[in-house]
Amino acid sequence: MQCSLIILACFSLSLLNEAASSRIFQRGRLRGGLLGEPNVNYSETLPPDEWFPQQLDHFDPTDRRTWKQRYFTNASFHQPGGPVFLMIGGEGKASPLWMVTGQWITYAKQYNALCFQLEHRYYGKSHPTQDLSVKNLVYLSSEQALADIAYFIEGMNKKHNLTLGTKWVVFGGSYPGSLAAWARAKYPHLVHAAVSASGPLLAKSDFGEYYRVVSDALATSSADCVSAVERATAQISIMLQHMVGQQTLNKMFRLCDPINPKIKNDLSNLFESLASNFAGVVQYNKDNRQFEGAKATNITIDVVCNIMVNDSIGQPVSRYAAVNSLLLDAYGQECLDYKYSKMIEEMKAIAWDNETAEGGRQWTYQTCTEFGFYQTSSKEPKLFGDNFPVDFFIQQCSDIFGPKYNSDFLKAVTYRTNTLYGAFALQATRVVYVHGSIDPWHALGITHTLLSDSPAIFIQGTAHCANMYPSAPNDPPQLIAARKKVGNLIGKWLLQ
Template sequence: GFLWDNAADFNALIVFAEHRYYGESLPFGNKSFTSPKYSGYLTSLQALSDYVDLITHLKSQHEGAQTSPVIAFGGSYGGMLSAWLRIKYPHIVAGSIAASAPIWQFTGLTPCGAFNRIVTSNFQNQTPECSNTIRKSWNFINTITSTDAGKQWLSSNWKLCKPLKTTTDIHQLKDWLSDVYVNLAMVDYPYPANFLEPLPANPVKACTEMVMPMCSDGNNDMFEPQPWNFSEYSDACYKKWKVLPRQDLIVKLYGGKDISTASNIVFSNGLLDPWSSGGVLRSVSKTVVSVIIPDGAHHLDLRASNPDDPVDVVIARNFHRKNIRAWINQHNKSNR
């Protein structure tokens, strides 16, 4: 990706730090998600502290690295961490590229329907009939599955892995369809790609600190009407994980929209990406700047250079390089 394409020009060491509870970093093995007793260390603050410890350790192990500047990169949740790392630890990280980082996708910061409206606009921009057909499909599914014969017909014609039998089955089918539409919009790259993988830690985090209100009304979007109900959300979280979500925690921890005292952060957002609904779309200051990529999907700018890349993502990457160089020079001057 972008890091490999540019590391040599900066004589840089690339470090990928695996977030605890992701990948193989399971502190309690198979028990890690079974109880709050084991999942309690799954927090963004803990992850940031881990990264600070790792950076400090790596600098101590490499000769001449003690005063080397560190630039944080991340996309999506990783982009949020990248920005927060610079906000919380400016003495550790000289600058941050935060791509598709929805740091404002939280209660009181962004309307709950904004995400699904962007998904819908992606389909509508291809052809209005596309979004209209999807909008009508929910009532069709509800009507045809109201009888056993209808459930059997839909199961057979759609070649479902398991036949529809219960109301829960139907809800799961519609949830799956919604996820497909969202993912098609999110990774609407100009070339084939396949990077979405299951992340078992995400549902747990969504029930503790990453509470991002989502809703749909069926008019301004193509989805089945579904209001945001925090009480129901909280009950579902407790039923599944035995934890209670704190919808205001992230704003308290990281300042919400009041980040004007931060510096050296680039927030990049592709307008095809529904997560741009919670992104920083306007520059906050001269050193906390926003880069808009009109034809970009989810953190396209952090992917490897490709002949099919739109011009605007090429411009965004050049802007990233310019800022990285400036941050490094600024750091080196202050450490002479």
């Protein structure tokens, strides 16, 4: 199955080969919040798992239940009096590979920093509760995660006997990029500065702007590519009206189950899955990351657009199907599983050993209770059709978690999130916001400098969290310059 909604996050998550077939159930983690592992070969010993005791509920002093949160340490660059760098975990398991590589490690060597990575509660091996039932998921929120960060900083200051005034710099990409900025705003006495990469700061239910950026990004390769996608979508709609056309679509797109156009949610899932093929390629275009579970790592905008403008393949719908097959084969999937009922049943599973417990159920819960971020078909140009409106995603919240998670509830919680953190009016000093122009998530982030001591860096032609990965020989000059500027800002802020 293909992957749809985020969020977000851009942090490290390893999708196993055997779990690739359930990518659609993860509701956008390939486009939502996922940094991926750095694309490097590393054969030396990696830092081991460590565990930090946390309160289950930081906001109820009468609740003394605790659990153990996973983290990693790298002290090899640290010198007495040096700063501390903390990479914040997101909606996937933390990877120790990030403790030895990535741009933040380059900065750590430069500034003699002690490095930590803290896994986000409810993801990876950090299991605060017995299962993922709705009654237990109430302790999963960005507010609790920020409090985890605060207590972790205090705990490490004591454990490592760090001198008073030791400066902590937090790093995060995608959802953790948001957390990095919010941590600096909420806990300025603990967090000295923050590097926020690709972080969405505006909670919004109907994130239709996402596909507008995808369309613009495809147009940078070829205007004919955009036109071909639009025509392919229209051809699918026509073919769905006839039995022969439906049978042809079943074969062309390698559907796991025959399509029934009378089942509206199946159609929405199908159209969104096919749109996600392009969205995922755009979001991570040429990022120096590993593609977990994938057999190919060089599928770029140009690759899919070259298929879409290739007349020798056939009509646009045939080219659209060819792109789908390319992605299915890349992830070792025999067929495209688009059935809505199957997706919901998978997402309702509450045991930690289920595939959706890798992050799909948890992140979906956070979108339903805090952020929205639903990548809908509501905005022009509608080259992917108009079959997955915001109501389609809100229904998923209700079907997975219960009827109270409806449109009124989502409206209230996104309003709450923006009230708590400030959205684009976030008041935090010493934060650098980094975004790429072809990353659709920049539409919900700060891309222009609003506060002089919290600059925005907008990198033309780069994708999701590009500045966080290790450098590569083919990095464009604007990306190289952005990394250098971030490093200079860190040095400047460490002197303040």
